[in-house]
Amino acid sequence: MTEEPTSSTRSTGSPLVKRGLAEMLKGGVIMDVVDPDQARIAEDAGAVAVMALERVPSDIRRDGGVARMSDPEMIAGIQGAVTIPVMAKARIGHFVEAQILQALGVDYVDESEVLTPADEAHHIDKWAFTVPFVCGATNLGEALRRISEGACLIRSKGEAGTGNIVEATRHLRSILGDIAKITQADSAELFDWAKQLQAPLPLVQEIAETGTLPVPMFCAGGLATPADAAMVMQLGAQSVFVGSGIFKSDNPPVRAKAIVEATTHFRDAHILAKVSRGLGPAMAGLEISTLETKLADRGW
Amino acid sequence: MTTPTIGVLALQGAFARHGGVLRDLGAAVVDVRRPDDLHGLDGIILPGGESTTMSMLLESSELFDPLAEALDDGLAVFGTCAGLILLASEVIDGRDDQRCFGAIDLRVRRNAYGTQIQSFEADLVIDDLDGVFPAVFIRAPEVERAGAGVSVLARLDGDPVLCRSGRVLVASFHPELSHDGRLHRLFLDEVVTAGQ
Numbered sequence: 177m178t179e180e181p182t183s184s185t186r187s188t189g190s191p192l193v194k195r196g197l198a199e200m201l202k203g204g205v206i207m208d209v210v211d212p213d214q215a216r217i218a219e220d221a222g223a224v225a226v227m228a229l230e231r232v233p234s235d236i237r238r239d240g241g242v243a244r245m246s247d248p249e250m251i252a253g254i255q256g257a258v259t260i261p262v263m264a265k266a267r268i269g270h271f272v273e274a275q276i277l278q279a280l281g282v283d284y285v286d287e288s289e290v291l292t293p294a295d296e297a298h299h300i301d302k303w304a305f306t307v308p309f310v311c312g313a314t315n316l317g318e319a320l321r322r323i324s325e326g327a328c329l330i331r332s333k334g335e336a337g338t339g340n341i342v343e344a345t346r347h348l349r350s351i352l353g354d355i356a357k358i359t360q361a362d363s364a365e366l367f368d369w370a371k372q373l374q375a376p377l378p379l380v381q382e383i384a385e386t387g388t389l390p391v392p393m394f395c396a397g398g399l400a401t402p403a404d405a406a407m408v409m410q411l412g413a414q415s416v417f418v419g420s421g422i423f424k425s426d427n428p429p430v431r432a433k434a435i436v437e438a439t440t441h442f443r444d445a446h447i448l449a450k451v452s453r454g455l456g457p458a459m460a461g462l463e464i465s466t467l468e469t470k471l472a473d474r475g476w
Numbered sequence: 477m478t479t480p481t482i483g484v485l486a487l488q489g490a491f492a493r494h495g496g497v498l499r500d501l502g503a504a505v506v507d508v509r510r511p512d513d514l515h516g517l518d519g520i521i522l523p524g525g526e527s528t529t530m531s532m533l534l535e536s537s538e539l540f541d542p543l544a545e546a547l548d549d550g551l552a553v554f555g556t557c558a559g560l561i562l563l564a565s566e567v568i569d570g571r572d573d574q575r576c577f578g579a580i581d582l583r584v585r586r587n588a589y590g591t592q593i594q595s596f597e598a599d600l601v602i603d604d605l606d607g608v609f610p611a612v613f614i615r616a617p618e619v620e621r622a623g624a625g626v627s628v629l630a631r632l633d634g635d636p637v638l639c640r641s642g643r644v645l646v647a648s649f650h651p652e653l654s655h656d657g658r659l660h661r662l663f664l665d666e667v668v669t670a671g672q
Contacts, residue, residue, distance in 0.1 A: 184632050186596035193595045196614045196653050200524050200557070203488040219571070222532040224488060224525065259569065259586060260526055261615065283592035283615070306593050433536075440487050440533055441509060 191328070194308035197261065197283065198329040198392040201225055201415050205405070205436050206394070208232050208419035211250070212257035218422075221432035225261040225283065227417065228254040233290050233337030233471070234420035234459065243291040245273040248280055255281070263310070268475055269295025271304075278307040284329070286310045287322075289474035290336045290419075297476065302326030312396065314347045314472050316354040317373030323391055324376045330389060332413065333472040334397015337420050339461030341404045343472060344397045345411070351393065352412045359387045397472070400425070400458045402438030402451050409442035426456035480518040480668050483508040485543075487533040489525020489558060493652040497660045511542045519552035519668040522559030524614065524650050527567075527586065530558060531574045540575060547579045552643045552668040554660075560646040561586060561617050568620070580644040581623025582636075588618030600649075602630040602638060605658055611637070611649040619648060643667055 187193075204224030209215040215226045230246040231239065245266050255262045261283035266273035268287055273294075277285050287300055289312050302309040303326035312333035313319035319330045332351060334344030358369055358380060366384055370377040382390055395413035399405055400421035408416060416439055418432075425431045434451040441447040464470075482498050484491045486507035495505040498521075506513055508520065520543075522530075534540040547553060547563075555563040562576050566583040570576075589595070595615055599608035609630070619636040622628055630638035637648045638659075645667050651659040 184598045186598050188594065188596045190597055192612055192653060193597055193614065194592075196612050196650060197592050197595065199490045199493060199650075199653060200526070200614055202490065202492065202525075203486070204526065204529055219528060222529045224529050259571065260528060261592065278593065281591045281593055308592065433532075436529070437533070437536055440537070444509075 189306035194328040195391055197308060198310075201261070201394075202392060203440060204415050205432075205439050206263065206415065206417045207422055207432060208417070209254060209423070212253045214423055214428075215254045215257045217429050218432060219258045219260050221429055222436035223260060223432065224415070225263055226254060226258060227263045227265065227286060227419070228282075229265050229290075232420040232423060234339070234424055235337075236290060237337040237469070245270070245277065245291070248276065251277075251280055251282065265291055266300070267291040268293040269298050269300060271300045274300050274305060274307075274309075278305055282307060284308055284310055287327075288312065289333060289471045293474050299325050299475070310394075312472070312475060313351065315350045317375045318475060319351055319389060319393070320373060320375035320379045323379060323389070327391065329392050329394065331394045331396040331417055334395065334399070335464060335467070336397045336471050337462075338398045338464065338467070339400040339421055339424070339459040340398045340464055341400070341407070342398070342464060344395055344399065344408060347397075347472070348395055348408055348411050348413060355383055355387065355389065358383050399435075400461060401455075402434045402448060405435050406438045406442040406448050409439060415439070420459055424459035431455050431458070479504050480664055481506060481516055482664070482668070483513060483517040483520040485520065485522045485530070485559070487537060487539075488529050489523045490650065490652055491523045494521045494523050494556075494660075497652055497657050501657055501660055501664060503664060508539070509537060511538055514539075514542055514546055517546075517551060519554070519663065520546075522553065522555040522562050523652065524557035524559065527558040527561040528571050528574055530562060531571075531576075535575070544577055547577055550643050552663070553579065553645070554663045554667065555644070555646045556650055556652065557614065557616060557648060560584060560648055563644060563646055565623070580639065580641045580646055581626055582619050582639065582646070583621040584617045584619050584648075586617050587615050589613060589616045591615065598632060600630045600632065600637065602659075604629070605662070609651075609658065610654050610656060611651070612653045613649045616648045640667070
C-alpha cells in the first residue's frame with residue numbers, strides 16, 4: 177500500500193458535494209411528512225427522503241394564514257425517526273430560516289413557494305450555505321435564475337395541495353421544451369434566449385452544449401397517483417416530490433409504496449397496472465380554475 | 477473480450493451517471509430493473525442512492541434472489557456507497573428489514589460521516605493508480621472492519637474506503653461523480669476481464 181498523508185483535507189459544501197446528494201435521490205420519491213409517525217411510514221414505503229413541514233400544502237391552502245418554517249423541535253423529531261435524508265422548507269427570501277435549518281443539520285433546504293414569501297424581490301443567496309438548496313420553477317428562466325443563486329436541485333412547481341397534475345405537466349413541458357429548443361439554436365441566438373429568459377448567458381450556453389439543466393430536475397405539485405408519478409417521469413422528471421397526495425389519501429402506507437414502485441418502473445405499464453390496483457380513494461383534489469391563490473405564482 | 481456488457485442496477489440512485497462513465501470507456505450498458513435484465517451480463521454496478529429504498533425495491537421487483545445467485549456464481553460487481561452497503565456482510569444503523577447480499581466480509585456503519593453538511597471531497601491515494609483520485613463522499617458509510625480475505629486499496633484517515641475481495645469491488649465514495657474514469661477502468665480491466 178502506498179504511503180498516505182496522515183490526515184486528509186476534506187472540503188465540504190462544494191457544488192459537486194451539494195449537487196451530489198441530488199444525484200443520489202434520482203429515481204426516487206420524496207414525501208411530505210408532518211410528524212415522526214408519518215416519516216416512519218414514508219421510510220417504510222421506500223421514500224428516498226422526507227420533507228418535514230408543519231402542514232401539508234392542502235391544509236395550508238384550507239387554513240390560510242402565514243405559513244412559516246416548521247418548529248425545530250418537530251424537525252429534530254423527524255430527524256431522529258428516520259435514517260434517510262431529511263429536507264425542510266424555508267420561506268422565499270428568508271435567509272435566517274435557512275441559517276436555522278442548516279444549524280439543525282437538515283440535508284436539504286427547500287426555498288419554497290408553499291410557504292408565505294418573506295421577500296418580494298430577492299431569493300436567498302444560496303452560495304453562502306454549506307447545506308444544498310432545492311427551489312421550484314415554472315419555466316426555464318426561473319430555473320436558471322435559481323441555479324445562478326446557488327440552487328443545487330430544481331423542482332418543477334406544479335400547484336401544491338391540489339392533487340391536480342395539470343400544472344406540473346405544464347411546467348415540466350415548458351422547461352424541457354425550451355431546453356430542447358436551445359440545443360437547436362445557433363450561437364448568436366443564445367444571446368436572445370438569455371434575454372428572453374432573463375437568465376445568465378453562461379448557463380444558457382451550457383444548456384446548448386449539454387442538452388440538460390446544470391443540476392438535476394425533479395417534479396412536484398399535484399401528484400396523487402402512481403400513474404401521475406410515472407407520467408412526469410416519462411416526460412423527463414428525474415424524481416418526484418409527493419406532498420398532500422399520500423397522507424391525504426385513504427391508505428397512505430399502501431399508496432406511498434405504490435408510488436415508489438411506479439417511479440422506478442415508470443415505463444413498465446404492466447407493473448404500473450399492478451401497483452395501481454386497490455389503493456382506495458386518492459385525495460379529492462381541486463380544479464385549478466377554482467383556486468383563490470396560485471402558489472406557483474410566488475417567486476421571481 | 478472486446479465489448480463487455482455491464483448492468484447497472486437502476487432501481488434508484490446515481491445509475492445514469494455510472495452508465496455514462498461506462499459508455500465513455502467503451503462498455504455496453506444495461507439498466508437492470510427486472511430479473512430478465514440480468515441475463516448475459518459480464519459485470520454489474522450497484523450505484524449510490526438510498527440503500528433502504530433499494531433494498532425494498534430489490535424485493536418488490538423480484539430481483540434480490542436472482543441477483544444473489546448471480547453474485548454467488550461469481551458475477552463481477554462494483555458497489556459504490558449504498559451499493560457497498562448492499563454487498564456488505566454486516567450493516568450497523570440500517571433498518572431491521574434491510575437485506576444485504578453479504579458478498580464481501582465488511583462491517584459498515586450507515587451515514588457514519590454525518591449528515592449532508594458533513595459530506596465532502598477528498599483526494600485519495602489508491603493502490604495501482606498514479607497520482608491522487610478526487611473522491612466525493614455523500615452521507616457516506618464507514619467500513620469499520622474488513623475481513624481477512626479483503627484487500628484494502630485505499631484508506632481515508634485510516635478507514636478503508638476502497639476494498640476488493642475476488643470479484644467484488646466496493647467504494648464508500650462516488651467515482652461516478654468525479655469526472656475520472658480510472659476506477660471504472662480498473663473494474664473493467666481487473667475485476668470483470670480477470671474472471672473471463
